[in-house]
Amino acid sequence: MTDDVVAPMRGRTQPDRVAIASLARLRIVQNPLSLALLARVRDRRTNIFEFGALSTQLASLLLWDACHDVALAETQVPNFAGEAITVHQLAERVAGVAILRAGLLFATPFRGIMPDAPLHQIGIRRDERSLRAIVYGDNLPTDADWADRVLILDPMLATGGSAVAALKHIRRSHSGNIAVVALIAAPVGVETVLRADPDVRVFTAALDDRLDDRGYIEPGLGDAGDRLFGTMNI
Ligand code: PRP
Ligand code: URA
Numbered sequence: 001m002t003d004d005v006v007a008p009m010r011g012r013t014q015p016d017r018v019a020i021a022s023l024a025r026l027r028i029v030q031n032p033l034s035l036a037l038l039a040r041v042r043d044r045r046t047n048i049f050e051f052g053a054l055s056t057q058l059a060s061l062l063l064w065d066a067c068h069d070v071a072l073a074e075t076q077v078p079n080f081a082g083e084a085i086t087v088h089q090l091a092e093r094v095a096g097v098a099i100l101r102a103g104l105l106f107a108t109p110f111r112g113i114m115p116d117a118p119l120h121q122i123g124i125r126r127d128e129r130s131l132r133a134i135v136y137g138d139n140l141p142t143d144a145d146w147a148d149r150v151l152i153l154d155p156m157l158a159t160g161g162s163a164v165a166a167l168k169h170i171r172r173s174h175s176g177n178i179a180v181v182a183l184i185a186a187p188v189g190v191e192t193v194l195r196a197d198p199d200v201r202v203f204t205a206a207l208d209d210r211l212d213d214r215g216y217i218e219p220g221l222g223d224a225g226d227r228l229f230g231t232m233n234i
Helices: 017-021 032-042 048-066 102-113 161-171 187-196 224-229
Strands: 026-028 072-078 084-090 094-100 119-126 133-138 149-153 177-185 201-207
Touching: 017 026, 017 187, 017 201, 032 048, 032 177, 032 201, 048 102, 048 149, 048 177, 048 201, 048 224, 094 102, 094 161, 102 119, 102 149, 102 224, 119 161, 133 161, 149 161, 161 177, 161 187, 177 187, 187 201
Parallel strands: 026 201, 094 119, 094 149, 149 177, 177 201
Antiparallel strands: 072 084, 119 133
8 A cells, every 4th residue: 555645736727728739749549430439428418338338449449549559579370271371469568557446447448459468456546625646556566577568547637646646656667668548638637647757658539628626627528437337426
């Protein structure tokens, strides 16, 4: 158990969305299908079952994109004509780190796309008054060289506090490629993450307008964890 705390962003002037959208280490992954999925995910009438299914599809799309430049190596397999054919396999060890609890929505697509890659978890809770991120546990490997590429998985990048807390934690034992993958990001969250690490990249399906005064993304999708697990009080 650790007690990492990241300073809140409340009260700070929020950065301009258009300026953030042009940053090289941010990739906004959009196509007609992702936009149509996003529309259903944002809609408060979408029920828990649909929310889980549709956000999982969106997460899958982001994972494909975040891995578009993973290194490949050639190998040989026997085909059905009895010949050895040359095919490709991943030459990088990719690992996921899901931020609990809402980051668990990435578990199914991650497992489906990279069946051999480890998926770790880090428990981070955002205090809703101070907006501080508190790390309450993790199961990250303790050895120094545990992955070539780490994907931090969380549907919401709001103040960026949770992602930066995860990033700092992971950087204790991982110096390689690292990316934050989020369904929806706020400009201030993107800026905070990119400032926290010179090499981190951010992949998102939407760069939204701003945070409201409770630290929620506008227009956003509400509370991702509550919608995923059905714990909202409405
Ligand atoms: C939510 C969300 C992110 C975090 C984003 O988690 O899933 O982890 O807030 O906010 P930030 O960028 O301002 O840190 P929350 O703390 O509500 O926990 P939960 O996933 O258990 O619902
Ligand atoms: N966490 C969420 O689940 N949604 C937000 O908009 C911000 C933080």
